[in-house]
Amino acid sequence: MTEKVRGVVSMSKGAPTELVTIVLPDLGPNDVKVDIQTCGVCHTDLAYRDGGINDEYPFLLGHEAAGVVAEVGSDVTHVEVGDFVILNWRAVCGECRACKRGRPWYCFNTHNASAPMTLEDGTELTAALGIGAFADKTVVHEGQCTKVAADADPAVVGLLGCGVMAGLGAAVNTGGVTRGDSVAVIGCGGVGDAAIAGARLAGATTIIAVDRDPRKLQWATELGATHTINDSEVDDVVAEIKELTDGNGADVVIDAVGRPETYRNAFYARDLAGVVVLVGVPTPDKTLEMPLVDFFSHGGALKSSWYGDCLPERDFPMYVDLYQQGRLPLEKFVTERIGIDAIESAFHKMESGEVLRSVVVL
Structure with a gap:
């Protein structure tokens, strides 16, 4: 009826x-x-x-x-x-x-x-x-x-x-963050901060938050970021991330913005065999131009994350349990x-x- x-x-x-x-x-x-x-x-x-x-x-x-x-x-x-x-x-x-x-x-x-x-x-x-x-x-x-x-x-x-699962999944499911990893997250809105929380939950030891809003960087710190970079205050975000990772770049870099400039930074800020995860959704008009040889000379993986590559029946009850245990x-x-x-x-x-x-x- x-x-x-x-x-x-x-x-x-x-x-x-x-x-x-x-x-x-x-x-x-x-x-x-x-x-x-x-x-x-x-x-x-x-x-x-x-x-x-x-x-x-x-x-x-x-x-x-x-x-x-x-x-x-x-x-x-x-x-x-x-x-x-x-x-x-x-x-x-x-x-x-x-x-x-x-x-x-x-x-x-x-x-x-x-x-x-x-x-x-x-x-x-x-x-x-x-x-x-x-x-x-x-x-x-x-x-x-x-x-x-x-x-x-x-x-x-x-x-x-939606958003929180997208970020958690980008780190845990798509990026495969595990104990001891270094992780950089570019864009610290709801999805990016959820990726930070996911990286912390998975055992990452260095978690770098990148944004240009001090308030968002503070939220990122509260959710597990060990370091923050204000994009509006530095000349080279990639160099800053590499400095915080012994010159290597991060094991996993998550682009939670989805713009050509943020993806380019994510690509070059990863370790030589690191993983880039795109979870920020680009608008159809955005295009990216980069030297093809750079894709060849860097190993690792370039991944897109749809809904955090989640399975709701598997992931929702698990994360609710972790929240109720005080671990998330x-x-x-x-x-x-x-x-x-x-x-x-x-x-x-x-x-x-x-x-x-x-x-x-x-």
Whole structure:
């Protein structure tokens, strides 16, 4: 049976978001209705609003969410009513060539809900990353729900749904950071700081944070950085990183910005056989020109990290457990808790670097 709830919608490119009534569809066999408790305000939501993803307006924004299963479709076996879940946007199919090759984090056929949510006039909404969680309730595929410890703070653990997991995974899964490694992270917003926390968790001994905002460098220090470099105060970031790593460069360098100049620095700041991980998302207009011989003369690996190369069923419960044990300070990522009517203000704070994460509490 259809149901009407509140939702934050972007109606057109660049226009302020609107809090409106949305309609949830009848559940398909594998669909799940979730009562949203919290949802982080991610830069991807702003990109949707401003046309940086596609032009399939109107968008129902929000995707870094946690909540409680309210209703399930007839064939759902993965979760039950009452389960506390974190939502994810990589519900793997198990059947595509990536899944069958044992690399499900590259799944080419991820699942979403069987029918879209709509406005009251029937206009179909495009749910951000297939979730749409700036709403009292949302409808997703059962594979987009990962059950975790029910006593975890939803405002904290819900951030694993996107940015924090992207950063943790960039360090641990994609970069393969291990005990004794040196790591440099370029860009210390939410994703970059999560990479720093992941590097610390994995046992890296030298963790270098690079940014040009002193406030972000302070946050990075609190999350595990052993050294900081203010990019606006030095002539050569690469030289600074090499000086902190005995002249060798870092074992793993993570670019959490995604610009040609930051990637170039990441490439040259790694050890001769080091790993570069690109987790910052470049815009389509960005291009990179470098001597091809430099790629030949440096060993190691150049990797891109999609969603931290995570498997939600494996990673979310593990990181929630580590947080509850006091070994992973996820709570430090929550800068403020806001109401559902404060999304635009949160966007402004995010753009100006005032917050790591604003979290909507419903």
